[in-house]
Amino acid sequence: MPRELSAKVHATLLKMQRGEITEYHIYKKIASRIEKKDPHNHDVLERTANEERAHYEIWKGYTGEEPRPNRLKIFWYSFLSVVFGITFALKLMENGEDNANTVYTEIIAEVPEAQRISEDEQRHENELLSLLDEERLRYVGSMVLGLNDALVELTGTLAGLTFALQSNRLVALSGLITGISATLSMASSEFLSARSEGRKDAFKSCTYTGIAYLITVTLLVLPYLLLPAHAYALALGIMVATVVLIIFVFNFYISVAQGLNFKRRFLEMAGISLGVAALSFVVGLLVKHFLGIDV
Template sequence: MNECSGAALKTLIRMQQNEIDEYHIYQKIAATVKSEEDRKILLQIAQEEASHGKLWGKYTGLQPKPNTGKVFWYSLLSKIFGYTFALKLMENGEDKADKAYTSLIQEIPEAEKIAEDEERHEQALLAMLDEERLQFVGSMVLGMNDALVELTGTLAGLTFALQNNRLVALSGLITGVSATFSMTASAYLSAKSDNDPQAVKSCLYTGVMYMITVALMSLPYLLLPAEAYIPALIALLVTVTLIILVFNYYISVAKDYNFKQRFLEMFVISGSVAVISFLVGLVIKAWLGIDI
C-alpha cells in the first residue's frame, strides 16, 4: 500500500467508496436502458469508475462493498424519472469532488487523470440526452402548465362560488377531462400541421400530463369534507406549488435549465391566475345573488 497523509487517506476512503457505488449504479441502470449506444457508454463509464476504485485501493488497502441503499435509490430514480435525470443528479454531486482531486494531486499524481476522466463522464452524459421522454419535454410542459393555469383558476373561483367541495370536484373534473381531450386534439393538430412525424406521441405526452395534473389538483376536494372548502383551497395551492417544484427540478437537472427562474415564472403565473379567479368568483357570486 502506498503511503499518504492522514487527511488524504480519509478523502481517498470516501472517494473510493463513491467510485464503487457509482460503478454498481451505472451497471444496474445500463441493464435497463434500451438504447444500445447509451448502454455501451454507461458500461464504459462503469468500468472506468471500477478502475478508479481499484487505484484508490492501492492507497487505502481497502475493498469496500457498495452502498446498497445508494444503489437502490438511484436505480429507483431512473425508473421513475428516467436514467438521464438519475445519472445527472448523481454526477452533479461530483462537483464537490473536484476540490478533493486538486488537493490530492501533490501527493497522488494519478488524481489528475481521474479528474479528467470524471469530466469526460459529464460530457458523455450530456451527449446522451436522447431519452424519449426528454424529446417531448415541450409537450409535457404544455400539458402541465395549461392544466395548472386553467384549473387553478377554475377551482379557486368555484371554491368560493359554490363553497362545497363535492360540487367543486365535480365541476373541476368535468372541466378537466373535457379540457384534456380538447388539449390533446389541439396538440395533435398543431404537431401534424408542422409535419411532425412524432405527432401522436407528442399529443399523448401533452394529454397524459394534463390529466395527471387535473387529478392531483382535484384530490383535496375529493378527500376533505364537503364543507371544508377553505382547507381544500389551501391544499390545492400547496399541491400546485409541489407540482411546479418537482417538475421544474426534474427539468432543471435533466436539461441543465435554471431551476429558480423557471420555478418562479410558472409559480407567479399560476398564482396570479388563482388570485384573479378567486376575486372573479366572489364578484359573480355577489352580482348574481347566489348563496349556496
C-alpha cells in the same frame, strides 16, 4: 504494495474509492435494466461503469483496501432512474460531486495520477450526459404545455368555483368535467399542431401533453373529492399547496435534467398560476354577489 500516504490523503482516497465502486454498481444496475429496450444508452452506461471500476482499482493500488459500495445510494439512484428517468438520476448524482475538483487538487501532491483521473471524470461525465438519449426528455416541451396549461386554467377555475358554489361536491363535479374536456381539447390541439408541422411523432407528442394535463387535473381536484362538502376553504388551501408542490417538483426535474435555472422558472410559473387563482377567486366572489346566486 500500497503506497505511503498521509492519514488525511489515505482517508480521502478511501472515500473516493468507495464512491467509484458505488457509481460502478449504479451504472451497471441501470444498464442491465435497459439493456434490451434501450441498447444505445446501455452501451454508454456500460462504458462509463468500466471507467469507474478502473479508477477504483487505481485508488486500491494506493490504499491497499477494498471498501464496500454504498448500497443505499445504489438503491436510491436506481429508484430515481425508474421514476424520473436515467438522465435526471445521473445528473443529480453528478451534481452532488461538484467539490470533486477541490479534492483532487488537495491530493495531487501525494497522488500524481489524481490529475489524469480528474480529467477522465470530467470527460466521461460530459460524454455520458451528451450521449444519453431519453425519450421523455425529447417531449419535455409537450409535458410543459400540458402541465402549465392545466395549472393555470384549472387553478383559476377551481378557485373561482370554490366560493361561488361553496360545496366540494359541486366544485369537484365542475372541475372534473372541465378538466377532462380540457385534456381532450389540449391533446387534440397538440396532435393537430404536430401534424401540421409534418412531425411523425404527433401521436406520441399529444399523448405526453394529455397525460401531463390529466395527472394535474386529478391532483388538483382530489382535495374536493376527499374532504367533506362543507370544507371548501380547506380544500382550496390544499389545492393551492398542491399547485406549488407540482410546480416545485416539475421545475426541479427540468432544471436538473436540462441544466436550467430552477429559481427563475419556479418563481415565474408559481407567480402566474397563483396570480390567476387569486384573480379567479375574486371573480367568483363578485359573480356570486352581483348575480345573487346562492347554491
